[in-house]
Amino acid sequence: MAGETILVLNGPNLNLLGVREPEIYGNETLAEIEEACLERCAELELRLDFRQSNHEGELVTWIQDARGNAAAIIINAAAFSHTSVAIHDALKFAELPVIEVHLSNIFKREPFRHASYISTVADGIICGLGSQGYLLALDALWRLLHGNDEET
Secondary structure, three states, rough: OOEEEEEEEEEHHHHOOOOOOOHHHHOOOHHHHHHHHHHHHHOOOOOEEEEEEEOOHHHHHHHHHHHHHOOEEEEEEEEHHOOOOOHHHHHHHOOOOOOEEEEEOOOOOOOOHHOOOOOHHHEEEOOOOOOOHHHHHHHHHHHHHOOOOOOO
């Protein structure tokens, strides 16, 4: 089925990409990452719903709404990955394929970043590959939605 919507959620401080700690997060802005995702979605015949919030409750509401409105979720919950049981619970309730993305390799950073509440409900985790992780997540979700034997 072509045209499924992929909800891409970005958590706190990701609106500052390009200026915030470029040595960790790179020089690309969130708008540039969104544009690359739009291009990849066009190739895969997917629709993109790309959002960012610094507010945990808003992310939870968007995840809840996705249950009937999206085919899958890509989430970079940023700091909420390591703290939010609420986001974990919402993703579990959504009953959709989920790919967790982190721009940096969280396992090469501070120990508190090594644990993620998102990981236990995600179908896959991509970290440390910068913005390419979002594109890899789109490819992975396409395969999850259409079968692993399909060619992209």
